[in-house]
Amino acid sequence: MNEAIPFANLVHEALEVVHGQLEAAGVKVHLEADLPDVYVDRLRLVEALQNLIDNAAKYMGDQPNPMIEIGRRGMKMESRCST
Numbered sequence: 001m002n003e004a005i006p007f008a009n010l011v012h013e014a015l016e017v018v019h020g021q022l023e024a025a026g027v028k029v030h031l032e033a034d035l036p037d038v039y040v041d042r043l044r045l046v047e048a049l050q051n052l053i054d055n056a057a058k059y060m061g062d063q064p065n066p067m068i069e070i071g072r073r074g075m076k077m078e079s080r081c082s083t
Helices: 007-025 042-058
Strands: 002-006 028-031 037-041 067-073 076-082
Touching (some): 007 037, 007 042, 042 067
Antiparallel strands (some): 067 076
16 A cells, blocks of 8 residues: 655665665665655565665675765655765
8 A cells, every 4th residue: 555654764664674784794874864755655665675775785896985875866766875
């Protein structure tokens, strides 16, 4: 069922699941403040976020300060991996 949910809450749910992998890889996550509510299927989006975050952490290589940034640009939501 679709419902309006703060996007940050969904990210936090996904991070709870992949926390161990992120910690083991030394990956930090920066979540932009003031993200909008989204009208989504909560379970499916949390699962998609888990996969995106997990894959970003897996394929960062040997970066000295791995970081995943989750935010938006303009009206679009985006996720970036950076050093």
